[in-house]
Amino acid sequence: MQVDLRRSDRVLTVDIGGDWDIGQAVPRFEHLVRALPAGESIQSIGFDTEDLGQWDSSVLAFLTQALDHCDAHGLEFHSKTLPDEIARLLVLARAVPEQELPPEETPATAVARFGEQGLSAHASAVASITFIGEVGIGFLGLFLRRVRMRWREFWVVVQSNSSGAIGIVTLISFLVGLIIAFLGAVVLRRFGAGYYTSYLVGYGMLREMGALMTGIIMAGRTGAAFAAELGSMKITEEIDALRTLGLSPVEHLVLPRVLGLFLMMPLLVIYADFIGIMGGMMVSVSLLDLSMTQFITGLLTPVTLTDALFGVLKGSVFGLIIGMSGCLRGLQTGQDAGAVGRAATSAVVTAITLIIFANAVMDWLAVLLNV
Amino acid sequence: MAYGPLVIMRDLDFQVRQGEIFVIMGGSGSGKSTLLKHLIGLKKPASGTILFGGQDVETADAAARKGIFRRMGVLYQGGALWSGLTLAENVALPLEVYTDLEAGAVAEIVSLKLALVGLRGFETFYPNEISGGMRKRAALARASALDPEVLFFDEPSSGLDPISASRLDDLIRQLRDSFGTTIIIVSHDLASIFNIADRALFLDITEKTMTALGHPATLRDHPPSVEVRHFLTRSSTNP
Known part of the structure; x- marks a missing residue:
């Protein structure tokens, strides 16, 4: 040139x-x-x-x-x-472009940005509460047989959250049981109370760790999947297509997912409890010279059915939390390719935060009510 | 061309001349888009070869393939703009990959390319903030960012109103007239085919091969088969 x-x-x-x-x-x-x-x-x-x-x-x-x-x-x-x-x-x-450009935005001041953040926090709180209300009304309608649910979708959720999740739940619960038993073996043996390791394993698994770990696994696994599924459907206008058919996305998509998880979580928690205790027993037997009978008696004497049921109840609550945060974040997905990823991330973070928070609140209530 | 054991088309033999507007036409499901995917190297033919400037795309080594990709641009059906990037970043990406231009020089060409498709001043917009027709034109700006020798279009007029579609046709012709770009278009839009095609290829879904090649008006007046006549005159196959 x-x-x-x-x-x-x-x-x-x-x-x-x-x-x-x-x-x-x-x-x-x-x-x-x-x-x-x-x-x-x-x-x-x-x-x-x-x-x-x-x-x-x-x-x-x-x-x-x-x-x-x-x-x-x-x-x-x-x-x-x-x-x-x-x-x-x-x-x-x-040539002058055919479309007129929208006016340029003036950069916002710090006060304006602060105010906008407050407004968007308010809007997101309102959206969350509305969503919880919609799901509640949906369940009520289901109970009163006013809402028809898509059972096929429900069974898919049930399958992926029962047999589909068994592998990872087994592995993690077994290791958690093992870890609790190690803690007990090291700390309790110092006081000559190694025998009580079985109590620690049973109480810890049934009341806390079984439900908590299953919740965290399912939040990462299923909560993210819900958000990604609904997010992609939002981007491809599938959710708009449901709305224009007069179908509510909450009834059609959210109810089967939340209900499926709500029903499957307790079962998974019972399974996780069982596997975790097995893990704990393995450590106790090999490290503490306890026999299996001693371990089981040591566990069954102080630990009550109430403890186990309390853990299972937690599981149901966590199932609700995971299902609803996954679906809510999915429905709130934006329009670009990164939006689905952000929705999935946000679903997991929301679910895990809420699970741990709910766990603490329920423990506190249990102490107050002497359960 | 085949998907597994399912043969889509066989015995295809044609050449596209330099600087012509070549349309691949046919009914839905006849394999137009599949043929396009073969031409742009996204799919390998089950048998036979595709030559690009005398070079076999399939057997070319990595460097040669990159050279071929540098010389062609593709406008996908939905635009396929990268939704996480602004229009300017979308158009700039091919320039950044294939040239050593500085950021300022790239920005200058990006603005020029966007202006040529009537999107001056839309540099900082994201694809989901503009209309479908504008998205398509922005995608054209991206496809032509490197001034390719060959431009491929997959259904350029789909999803556009007649006016926007004919404006896009004008733009395509202008590109060919000014830069001498060879244009290959997959289309079933008759208005557009008669408007811009120098030659058109007809894929017949029942024969599973090409049954006509020539200027669309000539094909309409002297159709080589009933299917071609029905397609070009819009008459139903089942009267």
């Missing part, structure tokens, strides 16, 4: 020659003009393209600079001296 500037009689002639390729940087028109020897002021710019070989958009980019220069300095631009195709493209490029 070659550019030469000639000046004669207040007319600046720009010689454009050679091959122009978009991969190469375009010369700066301003620099070329500044490099001209001082002389009479210029009134117009013309072009000589006799030696122009292969060309592409890079020529247009250069000419756009020249046009901007003319506009800025009030010079005349002789587009007649350009080849027709180039002149046509320049006209196209300078």
Whole structure:
């Protein structure tokens, strides 16, 4: 690409020659003009393209600079001296866009940003409460047989959260049981109370860890999946398609998922309790020289059915929390590709935070009520 | 062309000339889009070869393949703009990948490309903030960012109103007239086919092969088969 500037009689002639390729940087028109020897002021710019070989958009980019220069300095631009195709493209490029641009936003002040954050927090709280209400009304309708649920969808959820989740729940619960037993073995043995490791394992698994760990696993597994499923459906307008059919997405999509998880979580918790106790028993038997009978008696004497039921109750509550946060975040998904990922992340974070919070509240209530 | 044991089309033999607007037409499910996927190298033919400027795309090594990709641009049916990037970033990406231009020079070309498709000033917008027709034009700006020698279009007029569709046709013709770009279009939109095609290829779903090749008006006046006549005159196959 070659550019030469000639000046004669207040007319600046720009010689454009050679091959122009978009991969190469375009010369700066301003620099070329500044490099001209001082002389009479210029009134117009013309072009000589006799030696122009292969060309592409890079020529247009250069000419756009020249046009901007003319506009800025009030010079005349002789587009007649350009080849027709180039002149046509320049006209196209300078045409006023058909759509009007929305007015530019002025940058917000710190106070305004603070206020906006407050408003958006308020809006999101209202959205969450509305959603909880909708789900509650949905369940009520289901109970009163006013709402027809999609049972097929429900069974898919049941399957993926029972047999589909067994593997990971087994592994994690077994390891957690093991960990509790190690704690007991090390700490309690110092006081000569190694025998009570079985109590610790039973009480810990049944009341706390069984439900808590299952909840965290299912939040990461199922909560994220719910959010991603509903989020993709939102992006592909499948949820709008349901709405225009007069179907409520809450009844159609959320109820089967939340109900499925609500019913499956307690079962998973019972299973996790069982596996965790097995893990604890393995450590106790091998590390503490307890027999299996001693371990089981040591566990069954102080630990009551109430403890186990309390854990199972927690499981149901966690199931509600996971299902609802997953579905809510899915329905709130934005429009771009990253939105589904953000929805899934947010679903997991919300669910785990709420699970741990709910766990603490329920423990506290249990102490107050002496359960 | 085949999906597993299912043969879609066989015995396809045609050449696209430099600087022509070539339309691949046919009914829904006839394999138009599948043929396009083969042409742009996303799918391998079950048998036979596809030559790009005399070079076999399939057997070319990585560097040669990259060279071929550099010389072609594709406009996908839904635009396929990257939704996490602004329009300017969408158009800039091919330039950043294939050239060593500085950020300022890239921005200049990006603005020019967007202006050429009538989207001046929309640089900072995200794809979901603009209309479907604008998205399609932005996708055209991205496809032509590197001034490719060949531009592929998959159903350019789908989802557009007639005016926007004909404006897009004008834009396509302008690209060819100004830059000499070879244009290959997959379409079933008759208005657009008669409007811009230099030559058209007809894929017949029952014969599973191409049954016509030529200027659309000539094909309409002297149809080589009943299917071609029905397609080009919009008459029903079951009267």
